Every structure is written in structure tokens, then in C-alpha cells.
Amino acid sequence: MHSTPEQFAAAGLTPRTDKDPTHVGSYRVVGRLGSGGMGAVYAAVDDNGAPLALKVVHREYATDTEFRARFAREVALLRRVTGTCVPAFRDADTEGPRPWLGIEYVPGLTLNRHIDQNGPLTGNMLLGLAAGIAEALQVVHAAGIVHRDLKPGNVILAPSGPKVLDFGIARAVEESAITRTGGLFGTPGWLAPEQYRGTDPAPRSDMFAWGGLVAYAATGRRPFGTGTPDELAFRTMEQAPDLEGIPEQLRRLVAAALAKDPAQRPSAAQALDAVTALWTGSPRVANEEATRVLPGLLNERWTEVGGTGTDTTTWNSLAPPRRSRWRNRKVLVPVAAALALVLAGGAGALTWQRGAEDTGPDGNGDNGNGQQGQGDDGGGEQGDGGDDLSGVDQGGANLRASDSGDDFEVGAVRVRASAPETIEIATKQAHGDGEAVVGEWEPQLDISFASAEREGDDVVFTGSAEYFRDTGSYTLHTQDFQAMEFDLQQEDVDNLYNRDWDRFYRSTDSEVLTTLDADQPTDEFTLTIHDVPPENENQAADPVTEYEMRYLRYEPPEELWGHTLTDQERDAFGVCYQEGPEWHDQQPIGGEGEGGGMPCG
Structure with a gap:
């Protein structure tokens, strides 16, 4: 039986997505409570069904050895703290691939x-x-x-x-x-x-x-x-x-x-x-x-x-099943979407493909992933370029590694890949004229995509967004997104931002998709890009020297960047998509060096 959004709302939670773990340590993850600069906060239950809150740190901290040492020292101190107005310490893992802390909900x-x-x-x-x-x-x-x-x-x-x-x-x-x-x-x-x-x-x-x-x-x-x-x-x-x-x-x-x-x-x-x-x-x-x-x-x-508006008595029924002893069995990923997505340009990017037997992180083995929240343990292995979560098991759609790249930073704004199909917008504190920035990157918004389907001459994308700030608001417009068609040959690689070979498509509507704030931090949206020609059924004549790809690009508003964006900055981040029943690999062109390894290969 599938849980409904209304059940999660009554429980005070946002449902898990494909990017969220199903298990953290021995705890079953029910849903998401929130997110911030340090990490994501999940609602979870223990083996007895008792609720707790789990904070899993962001990848950028998980790879910082100095942070790990400090985090371990602070957790050791927290274990000894008891007070009327301090949430009780429950559990922690400071040595795993992604450190986490569990406290009383x-x-x-x-x-x-x-x-x-x-x-x-x-x-x-x-x-x-x-x-x-x-x-x-x-x-x-x-x-x-x-x-x-x-x-x-x-x-x-x-x-x-x-x-x-x-x-x-x-x-x-x-x-x-x-x-x-x-x-x-x-x-x-x-x-x-x-x-x-x-x-x-x-x-x-x-x-x-x-x-x-x-x-x-x-x-x-x-x-x-x-x-x-x-x-x-x-x-x-x-x-x-x-x-x-x-x-x-x-x-x-x-x-x-x-x-x-x-x-x-x-x-x-x-x-x-x-x-x-x-x-x-x-x-x-x-x-x-x-x-x-x-x-x-x-x-x-x-x-x-x-009243708190939160019914924790239902958390146990909304949680995924307990882990099975049999972690390495083959499963069949259900047919869940019509088009494949891959996140381009971000560190540790991962592709998502539909309707294929789960073949594991290298394409030949089993990784134990199953449909989210359904009769499976949500295995935690991924291939090169993805997060090694181990004790933090990824559930949901079939994931496999793709090309990774660097975070894109300009002044006080950073855009990066934070999960398989998610774009994260983060900002720093800007002082004076905006040229001096201080502090740590603080996530402001996540934009996640679930599917892309052709409807006649149009392509319809479904997605969701989450706002992380306690104050202010963030609005997504149809005109913030632009579909882009790559049809490259070897000579194009030396000039990746030459618009002569890019074809661009936008929504013909100019509308607000959603406005998020602290009172409504999450929402789903549907975006239609109009008059997009179908993908070439024959693909590139020579996959070694030609490359065809579709790319949906998000352009953050210029008031966030503090200056007029260049073409290169506008082109920096988005999600690649293909038409057809499943993802089909293409040989990246350009080889080694500048331009080699095009995204979404």
C-alpha cells in the first residue's frame, strides 16, 4: 500500500525523494524534516517504532578530515549532556562515510x-x-x-x-x-x-x-x-x-x-x-x-x-521495511518515467534511467536498490562519482555514475549538483559593494526533477523545490528555465559556449511556477517547454566525433549574482534529458584535455 502526501503532511513530514536515504545506521528514515547549512534533517524510527531526528552532514563536510575530528569531539561531549530543555542524545556515527547525529525528536x-x-x-x-x-x-x-x-x-x-x-x-x-x-x-x-x-x-x-x-x-x-x-x-x-x-x-x-x-x-x-x-x-x-x-x-x-500538528504515531507505518538479511539479490526497477535524466556539471553527478534490470554500480552486479518504501532495503552502494553512503542507504530509482565536475561559484552565489537530479543554489554573506563575501555557503534552494515527457510538440518536466531559509522568499518562473539542444562535432569542442551551434527553447508562457518561504518551504511544479523538436531517432552518425544531447538549464535571477550574467555563467548548470524509453550512452567527444568528457555522456 502506497503512503499518500496527506499522510505525510499529517505526520508533519515531507516525503522522501530518490535522493534521500531509506536507512541511516539501524534507523528507518520516514521523511524529511528540513535542511540547512550543515546537513539534512530526517524523521526516523528505531526498531521499536520510537521517533527520533537524524541530522546527516553535507558531503562537503563529510570529506573534510578536520571537520570529522571536531565533529567527533563535539559528539563525545554531547553524549554527557542532559537537561530539561536540551533534546536527549540518542545515537551518532562520526566515522562512517557520511557522519550523522541522532537526537530526541x-x-x-x-x-x-x-x-x-x-x-x-x-x-x-x-x-x-x-x-x-x-x-x-x-x-x-x-x-x-x-x-x-x-x-x-x-x-x-x-x-x-x-x-x-x-x-x-x-x-x-x-x-x-x-x-x-x-x-x-x-x-x-x-x-x-x-x-x-x-x-x-x-x-x-x-x-x-x-x-x-x-x-x-x-x-x-x-x-x-x-x-x-x-x-x-x-x-x-x-x-x-x-x-x-x-x-x-x-x-x-x-x-x-x-x-x-x-x-x-x-x-x-x-x-x-x-x-x-x-x-x-x-x-x-x-x-x-x-x-x-x-x-x-x-x-x-x-x-x-x-497542538503541534504532528502525529508521530503514524511514523512507524510510513517508514520503509526493516532491512532484510539478504542484501545482494536482484531486483527489477519498476517502469516509473518516460525519459531519463542526468545531472550535468556538478560534483559526483549521477544518471537516472527507467525500466531496466538493476545491474549494480558497475553495470554488471546487484546493488539492492528497490522502489522507495516498498519491500526492499534500499541498498547503499553507488559507482564512481557518487556518494559512498554505506550506513546511509540510498533508496528509490536506479542510480549510476556519470561525469563529475566542479561547483560553479561567482561571488556570493554557488550552483552545484547536490543529489542525482537536484540543483542546489547557495549563497554567502555579501558585504559592502558585494565584492567581499564572508562565512560559509548556506543552501537557499533545491530544485529537483522527477520526469520529462513529450506531449506533442512540447516537453513537460515535473519537479519540486525546497526553500531552506527562515526569512525571505524565493520565486521560480517559467522564464527561468531554457531547453538547449546540443548537436556537436569535434571542431565544436574548442568553443563550448558558442551559441551558433546551440538551439534554445523556452516556455511561451510567462508565469510564476511557485513562491516559497518559511511558511511554505516546499512545493511541486510542472514546467512546459514549447515547440521542442523530437530527438533524432538515428542519434549521431559517428558517436566518437558527434554528440547529441538535450539540456534543461536553470538561470538564477541576477539579483542573486549581483551582476549581469555572461553566456558562460548562464550555461553552467541544469539537467540533461533524453527521449526514448531508457538512457542510451554516448561516447564523450574531445578525449583528454580541454572540452574532453562532455556532460551526460
Whole structure:
């Protein structure tokens, strides 16, 4: 029986796609909870059907040996952390091909989403949030951990109280990012002044973010406003925060936490004691007492969260079957689409072909892939150029390796292949005139394609998009996409961007395909490219010296790039497709050297 999108929506999840694993370690992956700069977050169940959240790191970190070492150290510290407002540690693998971390699943809205929907917090909810975040910081600081990237998107308003996420991960990511870029790590508007000046984050830096979060929760306004990273940096270092509307007694504590001098800020323990005294009406509360009474206060007074809209009781029924003992048997991939797709130009690109016996990573063996979520274990092997996920098993369509290439970066924008049929748009922080960029690449959007089918003179593509930011929005238009026809001979290889031999086709419609934001981060779309001639049935006369391919190209809006795109930049990324019942290989022309190994060969 197939699960429906409505069932996944009721469970608070986005269904798995072909690029997602079916198993991570011993856990069965139910669906996707989200994604961010560090990795993808999956909903999963253990052997007893109990829910948990799994964070699998991005490939760029998985291949960084220094990141791995730091990640392993932070996980070792996290194993020892227990607190009322910290999700419980469940499991981790720091040595596998793709490191991952498993924690207690926390239902509920993030702080920013809750305020967007319901307005600022007041009374017991505000004091509960302030006390809960302080308690979480207290226990992790005691374990030698600094959060480093505390912000509204990392705080969940769960039925049992506030929960602070992503402890231990930020440090490993931050140090890897600064090592590679020499830039600043963190989220402008929540960073402490000393972080802008290059000082290593410390517990009192987290307390500056605590003050900002409490101010935001009480007023619905960010204490240093909104604007460019440069504007936020200037206000944070030079101007007073906006604290208008915070209850007077709490305002004094928040103002102290937002002091420019770290030495003037309270510790997490001091903040917890002070908030607990306000909450209980006591003149003074010792830290041991504050820590002891917090669970009871939250149980009695944290009552206005409401339903979470998530039914975890259905996760077990939506999860793929448990792994079979028989991992190396032949399976037949169902006929699922009419055209084949291959991602071109990205690191570790993979082709996807329809209706063929599963022949394994080298075309001759078995890799155990089956239809997603159906009676199979979703084997985890791939050929050269793909991710070696091992303990993170890929399920879904038949995958095989294709030519790989480099990520395409211009200024503060990067476009790359992040999965078999997925284009990822990522951005950095741009300063000043946009020429200086800092920080780590932060994914902004994934565009994934599921099928391409000819309907008369047109080709219809189906796909989906996912937006990863907590703020802002992203719109896809029909005119952002362009079909391109390659029909090359050897002499063309020396000039790959000569438009004399490219034939271009667009949709004749000018419409919005979808607009995504934090409230609607995912959507499906259908794109029609009109009047595309059919593929030559005879293919190239000489496959060694001639090459025919179809390519669907995405052009990111120029406001992301910060300049008018050149032809080469416009041509850089997309997906190749072929007409016909299955993928047919073509010999890349050009041989070794420049132009050799055309994409989609």
C-alpha cells in the first residue's frame, strides 16, 4: 500500500525523494524534516517504532578530515549532556562515510514561526522561554560546549517547554568554514560584538544571543532591527538594542545580557536564577533550587503552545521495511518515467534511467536498490562519482555514475549538483559593494526533477523545490528555465559556449511556477517547454566525433549574482534529458584535455 502526501503532511513530514536515504545506521528514515547549512534533517524510527531526528552532514563536510575530528569531539561531549530543555542524545556515527547525529525528536514550531503566527510571548510563556533557554545554556556550558549560532530558528516551542537545538554541531561547522574562507561564522543580528571583532566565541557570547532571543520573544522585533549584514554589525557593535515593550524587571536582565562588554553579562546560571525568582515571586533563588523547580514550573505554567500538528504515531507505518538479511539479490526497477535524466556539471553527478534490470554500480552486479518504501532495503552502494553512503542507504530509482565536475561559484552565489537530479543554489554573506563575501555557503534552494515527457510538440518536466531559509522568499518562473539542444562535432569542442551551434527553447508562457518561504518551504511544479523538436531517432552518425544531447538549464535571477550574467555563467548548470524509453550512452567527444568528457555522456 502506497503512503499518500496527506499522510505525510499529517505526520508533519515531507516525503522522501530518490535522493534521500531509506536507512541511516539501524534507523528507518520516514521523511524529511528540513535542511540547512550543515546537513539534512530526517524523521526516523528505531526498531521499536520510537521517533527520533537524524541530522546527516553535507558531503562537503563529510570529506573534510578536520571537520570529522571536531565533529567527533563535539559528539563525545554531547553524549554527557542532559537537561530539561536540551533534546536527549540518542545515537551518532562520526566515522562512517557520511557522519550523522541522532537526537530526541522535538515537535513544535520554531520561535520565529510561532511569533509569525501568534505574535509575541507574554506572562508565563515568556518567562518559561527565558528560563528554559538559560537552563539549556547552563548545562551545555558546564560540559564545555558553546553553541555559537543561537537564533530563533534553533529554539523549538515544544508542548513540554522550550528546546534548544544544534548544540555541538555549530563549532565543528564554524571552524571548518573559517579555515576554508577566513570569514565570519554565524547569523548577523544574533552575533555578539566580540565575534565581529574576531574573538573566539565563549559562553558569554551565547548569553548575548540569549538576551536577543528574549527581547525578540517579548516584542516580536529583532533587537538590532533588520538590514544588510554590515548594517546589523554596526548596530550590534555601536548602538543600543531596541528593548521597548519588555516587562521592566525582565528588561533589566535582558539589557545586562546585551552589554557590549562580555564581562558585564550574566552567566547562564545567573540568568536562570534571576528569571526563576521573577517567575516564582521570590526575592532570590539559588541555582540548585532554580534547576530543580524548572521542570515543575514548565509542567504547570507552559500551557499556551497548543497542538503541534504532528502525529508521530503514524511514523512507524510510513517508514520503509526493516532491512532484510539478504542484501545482494536482484531486483527489477519498476517502469516509473518516460525519459531519463542526468545531472550535468556538478560534483559526483549521477544518471537516472527507467525500466531496466538493476545491474549494480558497475553495470554488471546487484546493488539492492528497490522502489522507495516498498519491500526492499534500499541498498547503499553507488559507482564512481557518487556518494559512498554505506550506513546511509540510498533508496528509490536506479542510480549510476556519470561525469563529475566542479561547483560553479561567482561571488556570493554557488550552483552545484547536490543529489542525482537536484540543483542546489547557495549563497554567502555579501558585504559592502558585494565584492567581499564572508562565512560559509548556506543552501537557499533545491530544485529537483522527477520526469520529462513529450506531449506533442512540447516537453513537460515535473519537479519540486525546497526553500531552506527562515526569512525571505524565493520565486521560480517559467522564464527561468531554457531547453538547449546540443548537436556537436569535434571542431565544436574548442568553443563550448558558442551559441551558433546551440538551439534554445523556452516556455511561451510567462508565469510564476511557485513562491516559497518559511511558511511554505516546499512545493511541486510542472514546467512546459514549447515547440521542442523530437530527438533524432538515428542519434549521431559517428558517436566518437558527434554528440547529441538535450539540456534543461536553470538561470538564477541576477539579483542573486549581483551582476549581469555572461553566456558562460548562464550555461553552467541544469539537467540533461533524453527521449526514448531508457538512457542510451554516448561516447564523450574531445578525449583528454580541454572540452574532453562532455556532460551526460
